[in-house]
Amino acid sequence: MNDSLFVLDSKPVSYVIGEGALAFSEKNLAQYKQAVILVDENVEKHCLPVFREKLPLFNYKGVISIQSGEQKKNLEQTVHIWNELTRMQVDRDSLLVVLGGGVVSDIGGFAAATFKRGIKSINFPTTLLGMVDAAIGGKTGIDFSNFKNQVGLFANPCSVIVDPVFLSTLEDKHWQSGFAEVLKYGLIMDRELWRMLKGKHYREIDEWSKIIIKAARDKIDIVRHDAHEKGIRKNLNFGHTLGHAIESYFLKSGKPVTHGQAIAAGMICEAWISSKVYEFECIQLEEIIEMIDLNFDRFNLDESVIPDLLDLMRQDKKVREGKLRFSLLRKLGKAVHDIEVDMKLVREGLQFYIAREKCS
């Protein structure tokens, strides 16, 4: 093992992260007598050839291809996967190789966990978001009735194999979605990571392998301590309570936005709320907001959408007994969870974002 490859052979999930991870996983794959690969149409075109080239001996029964995009993380696509698994006579000892970004691992993990009461799966994330977030931690699910991840469950793959080789195929919007999560780890738990990133636009970064290992390990540490999000895992929701509401809002109005842009907006609002609750200095809030604004364009929102966003938040899975609870920053590099926030402050956070105010 070296600096650029991290291996953690643990239960229930083993991890291989870094350069050469694909080749390293060859013997792991060889133990399954039957395997099927799940991809979306983009992954099929750009990543499946790389996967095949790096694992020439891997023998599989077939490829299931779904449509790409968050709008396709739905029941219809899940039904397609179940139908294909049925048609290929996949049995309980078979493996589903989940090759793709966050949408593919969310829906693939859900389909695998619910087919014949659960078949095994291995995640091979192909996007930055998948590598540092979605493929790790066993959250699976689909959007339903205009709510994100309304249907799904906690179900772990046996392994997560993260090889940065796929990043060369990545579109700009996918870089953004992953980068928002990378920034989040810096903000909630990893000042060293934040320092590595600070002042840079993501296109200027050249040491991605190191950054991915660092961010993925942050996520692994958290989910190993709290798989079912009873405590510390909630810290990962920083930026997501408002971010998901924004994402749902645009999905509902037929103009879907990228996850990254929505979370970036959520982080600005929630950093502002944090600064009010924990009274941190303007200079710290400005440091956070500058870095986010450097990497993400703001949405042109109107104050009239605020009531809709508040309504969507009330449907969030994180709502307990009707109360809105946030994960906030105690300071830069340290998050806290389950903080009840007054609706008035939430509204003001949104107004702060919309008006592009400075800290005062």
Add this chain to the structure above:
Amino acid sequence: MNDSLFVLDSKPVSYVIGEGALAFSEKNLAQYKQAVILVDENVEKHCLPVFREKLPLFNYKGVISIQSGEQKKNLEQTVHIWNELTRMQVDRDSLLVVLGGGVVSDIGGFAAATFKRGIKSINFPTTLLGMVDAAIGGKTGIDFSNFKNQVGLFANPCSVIVDPVFLSTLEDKHWQSGFAEVLKYGLIMDRELWRMLKGKHYREIDEWSKIIIKAARDKIDIVRHDAHEKGIRKNLNFGHTLGHAIESYFLKSGKPVTHGQAIAAGMICEAWISSKVYEFECIQLEEIIEMIDLNFDRFNLDESVIPDLLDLMRQDKKVREGKLRFSLLRKLGKAVHDIEVDMKLVREGLQFYIAREKCS
């Protein structure tokens, strides 16, 4: 506690079984701030009034009603439940009260386990099948693409409350479905239960409370030892490999049959196969078959359906690496699992059933 009420306060599932179980569960229910009741149209009419009468203080937010019948254990009904849970703004701390027979607990358990990555549920079985089998052991799921339980997962309710008070509302075909499973416990693990039943038609039995406690405890013992069906739980599949194929066959041809009748047929075929594999005496096989024939009419099957049935068995979840494995009787009262059986013998078992032969 007395002879007619069994209480097991265990993790992850607690059980209350017998007369007065409903009233006993009152304080358990009181701890949930929000609850929704799931029923089917028959249960709503016949059992919900009883439930309300016995638990006058139980406060719930709403009732979700699905269509009744095995043919309705499908994705469409699951979507209906997810939609209703969404509409009622059910959150992760809410409880789903699953009041009904096997279909309601299979589909309700699945819907609860997959809504917002899992909400809590309590099973209140209202049919004999639910009381001794379906409500216990965490198997949830729906039929899909003409295969039984093709989609689903292992997910336990927090509690199972079995009160025989609901049996007075039961139709004949539902008695049959439960009784096939009761007989099965006798055959695979409980000679004392078999002796209590032997020679009786189920309509003659008057000590149901005792029999239900005995049968339910047999099931609980097994699932506590082997929740995920890696070993001994497979014994419960006696009669079901062929039985499910028969059930699927009729479902597919648009003439659904009761679970009990299908399992009764499966048990006759598989008892015959057992008698060949383990060479037991004709008198024992005859004892088994007489008891089943006393309680269940045989199907008028034609030999031409055998290839279809064999095909359906190949899609069974219990198939591993393409080989058909059965749970068979070593003798009356003792099952064994994972027994590979030659296709020829399976075919002959079906022929034995169809020709209504005697043991020879």
